Amino acid sequence: MTTTSVTTPVTTTDRTPTARRDRRISARVRILLWLLLMMAVALAAVATTTRSLLLRDIDHRINQLLTQETQEFGNFVPQGVDPNTGRTFTDPDTLLRVFLQRQYSDPDEELLGLIRPERGGLQVVRQSREIRSAVALHPDRASLSAILDSDAASGVLSRPAGEVRWAKVPIDSPGSGRPAAFVVAFHADGEKALADDAFRTLLVISGVALLLTTGIGWVVAGRILAPVRVVRATAEKLTEQDLTRRIPVQGRDDIAALAETFNAMLDRLERAFAGQRQFVDDAGHELRTPITIVRGHLEVMGDDPAEQRETVRLVTDELDRMSRIVEDLLLLAKAERPDFVRPEPVQLGELTADVFVKARALGERDWVLGRVADREAVLDPQRITQAMVQLAQNAVQHTVPGARIEIGSRETGGAVELYVTDSGPGVQEQDAEVIFERFRRGTARRGARTSGAGLGLSIVRAIAEGHRGGRVELRRPATGGASFVLVLEDAS
Known part of the structure; x- marks a missing residue:
């Protein structure tokens, strides 16, 4: 059937x-x-x-x-x-x-x-x-x-x-x-x-x-x-791949205000997607090398205990570096959020002294506390401390033991400046514009002691620009070296 x-x-x-x-x-x-x-x-x-x-x-x-x-x-x-x-x-x-x-x-x-x-x-x-x-x-x-x-x-x-x-x-x-x-x-x-x-x-x-x-x-x-x-x-x-379209704004009525608001929303979306893509690209680019190193060492690791210990040490070092890269990338991603910095009234002299004390532990250098601005400023003390310590760390990496590093703050007109000046080799003219970009290093400042991923100065710039009217500048002292300055225009 x-x-x-x-x-x-x-x-x-x-x-x-x-x-x-x-x-x-x-x-x-x-x-x-x-x-x-x-x-x-x-x-x-x-x-x-x-x-x-x-x-x-x-x-x-x-x-x-x-x-x-x-x-x-x-x-x-x-x-x-x-x-x-x-x-x-x-x-x-x-x-x-x-x-x-x-x-x-x-x-x-x-x-x-x-x-x-x-x-x-x-x-x-x-x-x-x-x-x-x-x-x-x-x-x-x-x-x-x-x-x-x-x-x-x-x-x-x-x-x-x-x-x-x-x-x-x-x-x-x-x-x-x-x-x-x-x-x-x-x-x-x-x-x-x-x-x-x-x-x-x-x-x-x-x-x-x-x-x-x-x-x-x-x-x-x-x-x-x-x-x-x-x-x-x-x-x-609109798609994730094309956020460039904008609405023409005509007139000054509610419809024109709606178009302006929509365009502003598109600007924020485009920046958010661009940041997301950049985060993924940067993470993929920087994490690929340590992952390759870890995989290569694990594949060739033999039975010799000494060789295994050395492999574990190298793998652990690469994993620590990957962890630092991820943390730095996450910090840069948070820089797009409105609550990235939380300004509050701070005594600038006390903040400068605290940064100086913390920076002295970074290396054996001739640490000098320069001028200190005795006034109150409105800023995020934790983020500014993080940026100044990063600048001090950067100075340590590009100077030799005993070299002079000066930390200070000053008031110029209505702005507030916090600076870290070192006596190292300085920054080449062609590198001045790129060193603040992600994963970029100056050619003259690369050396054996430089083990970072090239995100430190990017973090400093993000913290500075997170403050209203803030920026970071590279200046060249007459005595040589480099001076990195956090300029806060609206810190009053």
Whole structure:
């Protein structure tokens, strides 16, 4: 029996950073959406508020009109004169007809006289003109009867043809015995239609404004965010092998500040990677020789006890040298850190004397404590002591027993100088610039006594430059030899 194995293809989902980035909404789109949302809310609020104000103004104007017409009729009743009798009106029909003939009403306004005859029904007295509204109120007897019979002086009548605002003035005519009233009716739909038209116009204008804002906002946001896109594109192209790219800085706004900050970050990264590469290169270069020596001696070591002891001594010496090299390289790597030096107020005279006492144990030389600056300085006493002792050790390596070595400190202007001067062979002109580099030695100062890896002066320079305004200088005294000087400009 044969078993067939079926392999099912597995579908994987693309979860790479590029795929995730493609699904994101860009800052340009988000800014534009927020801008459009805010503008849409603001424009809608403006349009709605304008419509509300227009409707309120219409209500106020209608109320004023109704009040004015009813007041005019109320004043006319006691003062009016019947043209037929020359006396005050006693018949409501005549009163209403005479008054209505003298009035000029608005297109949406109806002035009506309502009289309830003794035999029933409803008599309507009105002006001889056509109202602009589609359906006037005077043919609607049921609504007019409701108004006449109502105890209210004003009200709102809702009809299929539209809303009607009305006010009435009852007519007191005891002699006639017929209920009568003067009615002012206003059809508000026409006025409200104007407000609605204005509202729709505002909405159309707002829509056009939003479209224009969309185009302008898209262009402006693109111009503002262009440096940000450059930052992103530059960051995407950065690799450990290429940290030389920089962002062009234009203007003085926040985007320009961002570009400057990003460029400064790239400078720090480039220095960090360069230091890392240099550390690895230096370590590989310097450690290769002792490793080769150790391996060679171990490979040829025989069974002779004396030979084995000599091999162990040589291997131990090389391992000690490797340990010193590693420690020096680690110290130089720490020099890039901001806390490499920790300045504090120090009495310069006491520091110089301490360095002198420690240096005297380095070799049999004619040690001389030179001038001592009697003042306070702001520096890292441990690092400065380390640098001065290294300079003293360097002087011992390049001088013979009994040679003069002077250690001192002085104040020159606003700067502080600490120096180590020896009477050795000095430094050749071609070596003056290279002796402070890693693993470089001066040609005239090489000798059998020099067993270092060429990192001492590099450490001294790193300590000096770790102090603000600090540096190390090589000077040539007139009496010969060499003088190494730590100059601290901002030690006050």
